[in-house]
Amino acid sequence: ARPSRGSVRFFDYRPTPADVRAEVLNGLALVQKRLSPKLFYDQRGSQLFDAITELPEYYPTRTEIEILRVHGSEMADRLGRDNILIELGSGSSLKIQTLLAALQPRVYLPVDISREHLLESAHALAARFPDLTIHAACADYSAPFQLPLDPEWTDLAAFFPGSSIGNFDPADAHQLLNRIAQVLGSGGRLLIGVDLPKSPAILNAAYDDAQGVTAAFNLNLLVRINRELEGDFDLDHFSHRAFFNTRESRVEMHLVSRIDQRVRVAGQLFHFQKGETIHTESSYKYPLEVFHRIAAEAGLQAEQVWTDDQDLFSVHCLRV
Ligand code: AVI
Numbered sequence: 001a002r003p004s005r006g007s008v009r010f011f012d013y014r015p016t017p018a019d020v021r022a023e024v025l026n027g028l029a030l031v032q033k034r035l036s037p038k039l040f041y042d043q044r045g046s047q048l049f050d051a052i053t054e055l056p057e058y059y060p061t062r063t064e065i066e067i068l069r070v071h072g073s074e075m076a077d078r079l080g081r082d083n084i085l086i087e088l089g090s091g092s093s094l095k096i097q098t099l100l101a102a103l104q105p106r107v108y109l110p111v112d113i114s115r116e117h118l119l120e121s122a123h124a125l126a127a128r129f130p131d132l133t134i135h136a137a138c139a140d141y142s143a144p145f146q147l148p149l150d151p152e153w154t155d156l157a158a159f160f161p162g163s164s165i166g167n168f169d170p171a172d173a174h175q176l177l178n179r180i181a182q183v184l185g186s187g188g189r190l191l192i193g194v195d196l197p198k199s200p201a202i203l204n205a206a207y208d209d210a211q212g213v214t215a216a217f218n219l220n221l222l223v224r225i226n227r228e229l230e231g232d233f234d235l236d237h238f239s240h241r242a243f244f245n246t247r248e249s250r251v252e253m254h255l256v257s258r259i260d261q262r263v264r265v266a267g268q269l270f271h272f273q274k275g276e277t278i279h280t281e282s283s284y285k286y287p288l289e290v291f292h293r294i295a296a297e298a299g300l301q302a303e304q305v306w307t308d309d310q311d312l313f314s315v316h317c318l319r320v
Contacts, residue, residue, distance in 0.1 A: 035278055
């Protein structure tokens, strides 16, 4: 079925509040307390993330956009034109704009967990590209997810920029890549951005910027829990910490308890010792050949890879 051009449709597969509650309570009960990085992206968190992407220290966004700008038509040759283009974690849909002219998708299908942000971005994109057909899906792609796909559509491609794959632990990254391969089907292509390992000084600055935007992004998680789960986190009693863990090849973000304290969340009490942390995010940095191996194990073969001239970031085209 060929949808009429230039329309926005919205599909809400909303992750239920019960998911958030269970995730937070389970994560805070672990010996090493953990919260899922997907919890960052409420409306404020999405705004703060957009601000991060413009920081002088945060190289991934501008580097990836430059790679897309320089190699866009080659990427379109690989992905194919006039197809159904799914974008995972579309956020503000900024990067896709670099590729739209080259790709000319029949339907652009952005998927994002943040409902308001997704809606705003879909309408802003429709205003800029009046001929584009947009089917926006609010869904949590980190779990098995539904998409508004017509069974007649066979020419599917996916775009997963930003190195968001790096925010998954390796086993979860494998599962997600495998799910994407299954959605795409044989012959489908995935264009995916992957951050590369580099000097700890560059990485530490990128995740602990001078203006404190990343710190605010990290701490906003506690604001969200206070609001949505009747939490009583005192933001003055936690601080942001980010560092490159060389052995694991990942940047880790933590919230560090400044004092011994007890915090109530959804009626349950959690103890924090001074210096104890909540691990809120890992951001894995993959050498090219390591990522190729992980992708191949998930059913995606490396076709081509593009990098910038400083080898900061990579964009891979993989084929099912
Ligand atoms: C979305 N994700 C790829 C970002 C990253 O770099 O891991 C999230 C982020 N965390 C702190 N700064 C940016």
